[in-house]
Amino acid sequence: MNFLQRYQNWLHVVGWVVFIGLPFLMFPGYVWSRSVLLSFGVTKVIEDVMLIAFFYVNLLFLTPAFLQQRNPGRFAAGLLLAFVAVLALDLLILNLFPPLAPDLQPQPTANATRAGQLNWPGPPPADYILGVRVDVGRLTSTVVSFGFVGLLGSLIAFSQHYDRVREMQQQMTLEKVSAELAMLKLQVSPHFLFNTLNNIRWLARQKSDQTEDAIVTLSQLLRYMIYRAQHDKVPLRQEIDHLADYVALQKMRLNPNQSVTFTHEGDIDSYEIEPLLFIPFVENAFKYGLHGQQASQIGIRLVVSNDTLVFSAENPLFEQARLGDVPTDSGIGIRNVEKRLALHYPNRHTLQLTTEADRFRVLLTLQLHHDNVALHRH
Template identity: 30%
Template sequence: MMHKNKKITVFSHLLAWLVLFSMPYVLSYGQEQDLNRVIAHFWIPLVFYAGIFYFNYFILIDRFLFVKKTWQFIIINGIIIAFFLLLKEQLEETFFQELARKSSKNAKRTGPPLKMFFYVQTLSYMAPLLFSIAIKTTKRWVKTEAERKEAANYKLQSELQHLHYQLQPHFFFNSLNNIYSLVDSLPEQAKTSIHSLSKLMRYMLYETNMELVPLSKEIDFMKKYIDLMKLRISDKTEVTYSFPSEDTGIKIAPLLFISLIENAFKHGVSASKESLINIVMNCEEKNILFIIENDNFPKKTDDKSGSGIGLKNLEKRLQLLYSNKHNFETTVKDDCFLVTLEIETT
């Protein structure tokens, strides 16, 4: 790709100079053209313009202007322009004497003062200098911007990876903590839970390393986790859930919803009171609406059944992945905890 871009750049430069060298013939099409006049007044200055342009583009701008040696840059270019002006005059007097005599006679009759002529010539030689500065500066800005975006993207990916790795042990230890409570009272359910957990961890380890996964796989993962959690709760807790039954074709960042379901089972279940956990997901086109409603039984401050990083982790990931394309709200009303998460996946 880089080799192809270089070829395109070289071709565009050659085409631009070819057009400039052809301009005298294009503008005087159908008229008699003096070749000596074209060479002296057009082609020689263009060669000098090209020299100023490329000398600045490849050498002077990088070595002086971009490293804040502005005065040296101005002085060197002043010397170069003065040299080319004198060289042009010398070439005209040496090789184009007849043309020089005609120009001298015309200048005496109707031409502008010598100072004005020198001023205009100087300005014409500054044009390729300014043009080279503009192109070089633009190219440098584009490169800097690309590097900045690459660095920002690398930082984003690193942070997301960190959050992803942070979530895995959090989920694993919370699940083990739940299974531990079954070992003595319900050993057979504990065995079943361990087997189910192994399937869930296999998904987390091997299928969630991609940026996006099919929503259908996430739904299957959540259903298995809900079934796993239902093994350890009593009949006093009613768990209902509703997910899209058909494949929506939506792809989503992995493991966005599991922290909310974990949180519902952690704070929405009581050993002595009746409780309800209701989980609903609706999809409309490419938008996802995820709602969890559960009774609220706040844990005591000395309860170590969870590290408390799940929801914080989720908020950070949502901000990084769906900065302006999500709405996340949590409310507590009448001892009921309600979570609403809307995500626009387009």
């Protein structure tokens, strides 16, 4: 395919030169007269220009639109409209530039009658329908050429679409692996694990009933990030449960001046989603939205309605964050999410990151599709 892609422009040029010139090479010797060639050449070039225009309309618009929208009715209507336009233009050309008969001299032989027919003084005989000159043989040739050109354009469009899909899938796979590895490095960070384990140790010393629950939650969190995130898609409910586990562990270290709310609404059991899309925003909210002495409120909300998911995360901005005195890796997770959204949800998402007064807000909107998630439930 590298050769075809590299020289595709030249291949188009050579192909059309052969397509236009081949009929001239197949002319019988007795019609090589200037008047006939001029008449034939004018009409042939105009017809070929129409067919070439249809070829590229089909290649660049009709077939790609069908492959993207899967609407056979619209595709058939487009082909029919193009076919009618080509036939109408062909009849117009036939009536504006009637073909000339071969310029032969009658021969005093048994074939004189035939020679007289070939030496017709003007356009050769043709049928007329409603006053319009019609050449059945020529129309048949136009229909065959139209079908050939249309089939060729569709085959090339199908091939190009298949190559783009395959390249996109490969790119998505590589990008997903790269993004997930980078996010896992951020999420399973020693700082987070040390704080969580210290909180669990404190609970154990206090002989708190929450100790076992904290250990189970941490285990579920790590299991999801290591195993479930390897799938292309996961049930939306599992992704929400993962966020809930993360928030629950973070709440263990909050003081009375700090609060976190996490809510979700709508049908979360009918959809699948790319894993680990929301956790970088939640992690940043905890990383930069909590202050040891000042009041801190973090709000996380997820709403599903009419195949649309809206995720929002809001946290306060303190002097350190406003001055930009934050670790250099603070935006890596968000950039990874932006890349994955562009790959997996093209033209189906919007992401807004806004700073208003002393608060930072993330608003992510996704257009979802109903999926069969029964096989993913445990």
